[in-house]
Amino acid sequence: MMATAFDTGGKAHVLAGQCDCEGHRHTVSIFHLCAEGCELEADVDWPGATDFVHLQIDNSIVMNGKLVWARGRRAQMRFFGQIHPAAIAKLHERAVA
Secondary structure, three states: OOOOOOOOOOOOOEEEEEEEEOOEEEEEEEEOOOOOEEEEEEOOOOOOOEEEEEEEEOOOEEEEEEEEEEEOOEEEEEEOOOOOHHHHHHHHHHOEO
């Protein structure tokens, strides 16, 4: 099997982030980061699926997108653009495993 920028070697990488959603800023943990989106865990319950969120990833990359689902403190975000695979690989190197 060929390794890609998305291959985490079986480890669950966790990145820190800040997310602005419906007028509130949430501190989040970011999981399963890929070019198209990620999963988020906030410090409080999410209001539900939301059409616009602004995410700052590890104090380095800012992405806009929407929450496609939210259950309790967990949510899945789909980006309006994509993150380059090399940038994802660099973030994974700095992530807390």
